[in-house]
Amino acid sequence: MKSIPRIPVYDCGVPLDDPNQDAELVTIRQFGDMSEALLAQGRLDSAGIESFLADTNIARVEWPLTRGMRLQVETADVETALALLDQPGE
Numbered sequence: 001m002k003s004i005p006r007i008p009v010y011d012c013g014v015p016l017d018d019p020n021q022d023a024e025l026v027t028i029r030q031f032g033d034m035s036e037a038l039l040a041q042g043r044l045d046s047a048g049i050e051s052f053l054a055d056t057n058i059a060r061v062e063w064p065l066t067r068g069m070r071l072q073v074e075t076a077d078v079e080t081a082l083a084l085l086d087q088p089g090e
Contacts, residue, residue: 024074024075025052025054025072025073025074025075026072026073026074026075026078027054027070027071027072028071028072028073028078028081028082028085029070029071029085030068030069030070030071031068031069031071032068032069034056034069037053037056037069037071038053040071040085041053041071043084043085044071044073044081044084044085047080047084049073049077049080049081049084050073050074050077051071051072051073051081052071052072052073053069053070053071053072054069054070054071054072055068055069055070056069
């Protein structure tokens, strides 16, 4: 009988044994519009700041009843991310 290969278990795309899994995420912005949220996330990504958009699915379905999509970064990146997003666009 063949054995089934083990597949790593993931939680939101992060392997459960990842040492960075316990990093605390902080919400730095909230968006009601997906395009604005993705632009902000792209700006952070281009600067090398890892970010996460929380509540995207529920915000699209239940927008009037939710607080929108939340852009989150690790605690260590909060000041840099906010400064970057506060700069006028080019």
